Amino acid sequence: MNVTTSDARKAGRGRGKNAAGRLWRKDGAAYLFLLPWLIGLAIMTLGPMVSSLYLSFTNYDMLTPSEWIGLGNYREMFGGDERFITSLKVTFVYVLTSVPLKLAFALGVAMLLNKGLRGLGFYRTVYYIPTLLGGSVAIAVIWKKMFSGNGVFNQMLYSVFGVQGPDWIANPDYSIYSLVVLSAWQFGSTMIIFLAGLKQIPTEFYEAARVDGAGRIRQLFRITLPLLTPVLLFNIVIQMISAFQAFTQAFIISGGTGGPIDSTLFYTLYLYIKGFTLFEMGYASSMAWVLLFIIGFFTALVFGSSKYWVNYGDGGD
Missing domain, CATH: 1.10.3720.10 (MetI-like)
Structure with missing residues (x-):
């Protein structure tokens, strides 16, 4: 019996969901405990770093909008x-x-x-x-x-x-x-x-x-x-x-x-x-x-x- 393309895709999605479910059941608690640190990393570290990198190419005095000046x-x-x-x-x-x-x-x-x-x-x-x-x-x-x-x-x-x-x-x-x-x-x-x-x-x-x-x-x-x-x-x-x-x-x-x-x-x-x-x-x-x-x-x-x-x-x- 031939398997259609849509059936294969559904089977693949099913296997992916099952794998994700097993991963969550296994490591979900760890990710929940890590969540506050990950949020702090994104907001307090990565965000300011990206902003600083952008500002390094600008003329910015904190009082007026930044002006792009390249290098x-x-x-x-x-x-x-x-x-x-x-x-x-x-x-x-x-x-x-x-x-x-x-x-x-x-x-x-x-x-x-x-x-x-x-x-x-x-x-x-x-x-x-x-x-x-x-x-x-x-x-x-x-x-x-x-x-x-x-x-x-x-x-x-x-x-x-x-x-x-x-x-x-x-x-x-x-x-x-x-x-x-x-x-x-x-x-x-x-x-x-x-x-x-x-x-x-x-x-x-x-x-x-x-x-x-x-x-x-x-x-x-x-x-x-x-x-x-x-x-x-x-x-x-x-x-x-x-x-x-x-x-x-x-x-x-x-x-x-x-x-x-x-x-x-x-x-x-x-x-x-x-x-x-x-x-x-x-x-x-x-x-x-x-x-x-x-x-x-x-x-x-x-x-x-x-x-x-x-x-x-x-x-x-």
């Missing part, structure tokens, strides 16, 4: 905006100094805490507190007071070493490094992650190394660091992204201007100035997309290089 914002950004180039330089200096310093400091403290100290939970809590407080406005204000010309830091320098320090905040030669020190001070979360990684290294490796006559330095470079490279990769990526997005500290310490003479003009701070001080929201949107590209490029670079230095095996030689 005008990007041409101005890379062709004639000296403060944009300055903000890039300042941000790269901050990233290249603060990230390695924070990682080194966090790893050193984690290795000390991994020695089986009494009251380990107390020390972990104490060292983690700066991370909880470091992004707040109050801490940035206190930091500004501490490193001013007559602040606590200079008073300590003078009382202990007899050295009169400069105004670390107002001097353009040092202002960026006061922010670097502030970033390194917030090493708590990085330290906790390193400490968790150190706890996973079998003690048998160190015992065998000591039997072979390996000292602590050799153990560090042959056992600890090779086995810790996956954790190091994670921390590098997270801290690098966070450093590129740094804003609050520079905003408070510089008074929202990026001074003195743009020495603390972080990229995100200049984006804020363009968007919410000068009301050049189209230009600010184009800056946001450039920042997304920069972060994505360097993240991909780190992941691409990881195959040469990240060790997922059983350690070094």
Whole structure:
């Protein structure tokens, strides 16, 4: 008996409905629980991203309708905006100094805490507190007071070493490094992650190394660091992204201007100035997309290089 085309289509639709029904009965509850997050993703993330991408090709001041100008914002950004180039330089200096310093400091403290100290939970809590407080406005204000010309830091320098320090905040030669020190001070979360990684290294490796006559330095470079490279990769990526997005500290310490003479003009701070001080929201949107590209490029670079230095095996030689 021949089956007509319409009968075949009905049979296909029937099978599709049955498959959809089985899928809904199997995963329907999961989709219902995910629904609030999916709605939030569409409204709070994807929607603003699409709007920002459109605005990056327009001249928009938030008070009048946007005007399409194509690549005008990007041409101005890379062709004639000296403060944009300055903000890039300042941000790269901050990233290249603060990230390695924070990682080194966090790893050193984690290795000390991994020695089986009494009251380990107390020390972990104490060292983690700066991370909880470091992004707040109050801490940035206190930091500004501490490193001013007559602040606590200079008073300590003078009382202990007899050295009169400069105004670390107002001097353009040092202002960026006061922010670097502030970033390194917030090493708590990085330290906790390193400490968790150190706890996973079998003690048998160190015992065998000591039997072979390996000292602590050799153990560090042959056992600890090779086995810790996956954790190091994670921390590098997270801290690098966070450093590129740094804003609050520079905003408070510089008074929202990026001074003195743009020495603390972080990229995100200049984006804020363009968007919410000068009301050049189209230009600010184009800056946001450039920042997304920069972060994505360097993240991909780190992941691409990881195959040469990240060790997922059983350690070094």
